[in-house]
Amino acid sequence: MRGMSLVVKVVTNIVVGFIFIYGVYIILHGHLTPGGGFAGGVIIAGALVLRILAFGVEPVSEKRAEERASAFESLGALLFIGIAFAGLIIGGAFFLNFLPQGTPLRLLSGGIIPLCNIAIGIKVGAGLFTIFLALAAIKYVMED
Amino acid sequence: MIELYLFLFIMLIAAVIATEIKDLLAAVISLGAVGFSVAIMFILVQAPDLAIVQIVVEILTIVIFVAVVFRTTHIDETIGKRFASTHILSMVLFSLFAFLFLAAVVQSLRELPRFGYATMRVASEYIRLGLSECGGANIVADVILDFRALDTLGEATVLFTSVIGVLALMRKIGRKR
Numbered sequence: 001m002r003g004m005s006l007v008v009k010v011v012t013n014i015v016v017g018f019i020f021i022y023g024v025y026i027i028l029h030g031h032l033t034p035g036g037g038f039a040g041g042v043i044i045a046g047a048l049v050l051r052i053l054a055f056g057v058e059p060v061s062e063k064r065a066e067e068r069a070s071a072f073e074s075l076g077a078l079l080f081i082g083i084a085f086a087g088l089i090i091g092g093a094f095f096l097n098f099l100p101q102g103t104p105l106r107l108l109s110g111g112i113i114p115l116c117n118i119a120i121g122i123k124v125g126a127g128l129f130t131i132f133l134a135l136a137a138i139k140y141v142m143e144d
Numbered sequence: 145m146i147e148l149y150l151f152l153f154i155m156l157i158a159a160v161i162a163t164e165i166k167d168l169l170a171a172v173i174s175l176g177a178v179g180f181s182v183a184i185m186f187i188l189v190q191a192p193d194l195a196i197v198q199i200v201v202e203i204l205t206i207v208i209f210v211a212v213v214f215r216t217t218h219i220d221e222t223i224g225k226r227f228a229s230t231h232i233l234s235m236v237l238f239s240l241f242a243f244l245f246l247a248a249v250v251q252s253l254r255e256l257p258r259f260g261y262a263t264m265r266v267a268s269e270y271i272r273l274g275l276s277e278c279g280g281a282n283i284v285a286d287v288i289l290d291f292r293a294l295d296t297l298g299e300a301t302v303l304f305t306s307v308i309g310v311l312a313l314m315r316k317i318g319r320k321r
Contacts, residue, residue: 031280034192042200095293101279110280134314
């Protein structure tokens with residue numbers, strides 16, 4: 001995929017890190033403020049898509065990025081269902097909130113809720129980025 | 145409540161424009177107007193969680209649509225030659241169906257409880273027990289990740305399946321020329 005003009009590249013260089021950090025913030029504070037794993041994951045995917053659209057990518061590294069993003073998506077799904085089974089093993093109920101709750105309104109509170117948010121964030125961000133890369137790669141497939 | 149109807153009206157107009165306009169880029173922008181109106185309506189009824197998701201997903205969708213339009217064509221060639229006799233018949237049938245459907249919807253919406261006053265006891269239990277049982281200050285996170293985490297697992301499975309589906313459809317190996 002070709003990149004875009006110099007203006008877009010410079011602006012992307014400045015903002016893409018902030019967008020990524022904002023997505024991480026939304027995920028980590030999902031149990032305290034509006035947002036959560038899904039919204040933060042989509043923001044992270046948006047940052048990655050912005051970078052790919054602005055700078056372009058070679059077909060070979062695009063294929064590799066797609067494989068890595070797919071692996072991260074599976075990792076997120078495994079983490080999420082692993083937390084669910086951990087509740088089953090430790091407390092005897094699927095998705096049991098087995099961790100201590102902590103004081104409300106602190107970052108480390110809510111038991112398994114922040115962990116679930118992180119797992120869903122990885123899963124959604126990597127999943128949407130995988131879909132984008134697969135759709136972007138269709139052009140090369142057609143040309144071959 | 146009047147502003148909700150205002151945005152509903154904007155959404156209706158933008159949706160009709162999106163289907164009827166000949167320039168596909170303009171259609172994509174009208175589609176974005178529909179999505180952002182939904183986001184503003186979510187904010188107005190005090191659902192910031194949904195509003196964030198709606199805004200972000202809308203931006204991502206529009207970016208993908210715009211990329212596709214830039215790469216293919218701007219002109220929708222199916223518009224303009226749709227007034228054959230069968231099309232008129234199908235439009236009449238559709239209007240009839242839409243009228244009946246709207247009548248049924250209006251009838252059933254009368255039965256709903258007033259906005260903000262749930263008759264179900266489950267919802268008020270979630271709000272009462274959210275902070276003390278789960279410890280998350282954001283009640284939405286408490287509901288989707290603790291009380292109803294199984295639903296979220298199903299949702300995650302849907303996304304996982306769609307990613308696998310896209311990867312399987314778009315793969316290079318085994319594709320016939």
